[in-house]
Amino acid sequence: MPESADVAVVQVLELRAALLAAIRRFFAERDFIEVETPAIVPSPGLDVHLSAFEVRNDTGDRVGWLATSPEYQMKRLLSAGAKRIFQLCRSYRSEEQGSHHEREFTMLEWYRGDATSDDVIRDTEELIPFVADSLDQPAPEVQPPWQRMTVDEALQFHANMTLDSVIDDEERFFRVWAEQVQPRLGTERPIVVTDWPASMASLAQLKPNGMADRFEAFFRGVELCNGFGELTDAKEQRRRFERDRVERRRAGLPIYPIDERFLADLERGMPESGGNALGVDRLLMLLLSAASIQAVMPFPAERL
Amino acid sequence: MADTSDIKKGFKMLLDGVPFAVVDHQFVKPGKGQAFIRTRLKNMMTGAVIDRTFKSGEKLDKADTEERTMQYLYPEGEARVFMDTRSYEQLSLTNEQLGENVHYLLDGTEVDVMLFEGRPIGVTPPTFVELLVTETEPGFKGDTSSNTTKPATLETGLQVNVPLFVNAGDRLKVDTRTGSYVERVKG
Numbered sequence: 001m002p003e004s005a006d007v008a009v010v011q012v013l014e015l016r017a018a019l020l021a022a023i024r025r026f027f028a029e030r031d032f033i034e035v036e037t038p039a040i041v042p043s044p045g046l047d048v049h050l051s052a053f054e055v056r057n058d059t060g061d062r063v064g065w066l067a068t069s070p071e072y073q074m075k076r077l078l079s080a081g082a083k084r085i086f087q088l089c090r091s092y093r094s095e096e097q098g099s100h101h102e103r104e105f106t107m108l109e110w111y112r113g114d115a116t117s118d119d120v121i122r123d124t125e126e127l128i129p130f131v132a133d134s135l136d137q138p139a140p141e142v143q144p145p146w147q148r149m150t151v152d153e154a155l156q157f158h159a160n161m162t163l164d165s166v167i168d169d170e171e172r173f174f175r176v177w178a179e180q181v182q183p184r185l186g187t188e189r190p191i192v193v194t195d196w197p198a199s200m201a202s203l204a205q206l207k208p209n210g211m212a213d214r215f216e217a218f219f220r221g222v223e224l225c226n227g228f229g230e231l232t233d234a235k236e237q238r239r240r241f242e243r244d245r246v247e248r249r250r251a252g253l254p255i256y257p258i259d260e261r262f263l264a265d266l267e268r269g270m271p272e273s274g275g276n277a278l279g280v281d282r283l284l285m286l287l288l289s290a291a292s293i294q295a296v297m298p299f300p301a302e303r304l
Numbered sequence: 305m306a307d308t309s310d311i312k313k314g315f316k317m318l319l320d321g322v323p324f325a326v327v328d329h330q331f332v333k334p335g336k337g338q339a340f341i342r343t344r345l346k347n348m349m350t351g352a353v354i355d356r357t358f359k360s361g362e363k364l365d366k367a368d369t370e371e372r373t374m375q376y377l378y379p380e381g382e383a384r385v386f387m388d389t390r391s392y393e394q395l396s397l398t399n400e401q402l403g404e405n406v407h408y409l410l411d412g413t414e415v416d417v418m419l420f421e422g423r424p425i426g427v428t429p430p431t432f433v434e435l436l437v438t439e440t441e442p443g444f445k446g447d448t449s450s451n452t453t454k455p456a457t458l459e460t461g462l463q464v465n466v467p468l469f470v471n472a473g474d475r476l477k478v479d480t481r482t483g484s485y486v487e488r489v490k491g
Contacts, residue, residue, distance in 0.1 A: 097331060175338075175340065178334050178357065179342065200337070202336055226335045
């Protein structure tokens, strides 16, 4: 390996370590507990557009899947009484490879019990400037408050169409979003997009206006995080899982099991909570103005 | 049958019967949504560049293309004749098909000829070619540093901007990707 590449790898290692340390400091100062949950889980998540890696033992028996996010287990910790928790872990998604995607990547996920999605949006707005300063990458443009926009407003502003006009055609919605909307979101400063369609609520509760209590922050056209005012109604959660399973069957996708222990813990009671999942590799890429997340990883799949 | 996982730079696909080469591609997946591959494609017949977005997993028709090394022989009316250096088979491309590349052809120049369904559709010349200056304003001795340039006509009719010290009769190295002057060749 040429000498210059060695230097780059060492720089990446130092910057990653500094970023992880800054994130831990940020949450420690706010009385969060750092938690660890398993990588091998009984259900990797039922979202129709996520594919997981199946895990088998030496005799060929399935032991589970690699988690696409630590969401179910972290919410079970909320049900068990934890109030403020965060985790830095690997998440695994097969069939995702591109300059902003890797089959395994570092996820920062945190939850606040007895809190709302607004509370975790505020965390996010404070976290990014905090880590930028810690890395000596001052970024005045990330200072709060960040601009807010609903999905409908973003569609009208960037694609000249209303959400109502595309809501019944999900593929068209995502195509327009990918081609025309997302590349223009947060070009100058980060932006928070709220009020997602109820059909894209996933594990979010619904707002009084019927929209999902879900938000995503974008910076320079890159999706940085996805957060929810969490759904705490076990019956509604089961209904959505069943719906996702029907959709997966229709699409010819593997139908993962429902995590019954997660639902049982929801049933037992989870406080109203806000949660957010943030791509750490993307954050580092953006802070350093790197061209890809692979540029800020020591071992992306292509270099393994 | 190919699909979107085969997409990489240079991958050639058929869209409405026309061959396109992938110039650039990006995997995009809006939060928890359908994944797409955004591509920039070059029409191999016309050179026009278009953007096209495919659903991840979408089936693609691979274009039946083949590249063969051939030697340029001679002009014939509005066309140019090439010969396969191994099979001695000859074929011709029109000046229109050759476009700018017509200016990089000297007797014996080796090029890669692109064939689509067995028919030639274009050539890729060597990255650098050496061409003789046939016409330019007289040079200024000693002026080798300034950024000022002047136009020059080369033996194939190609027009390039050259430094002031270049004279008619000089041999120049030209970058065929940009059509620009690289350096004066000694001797």
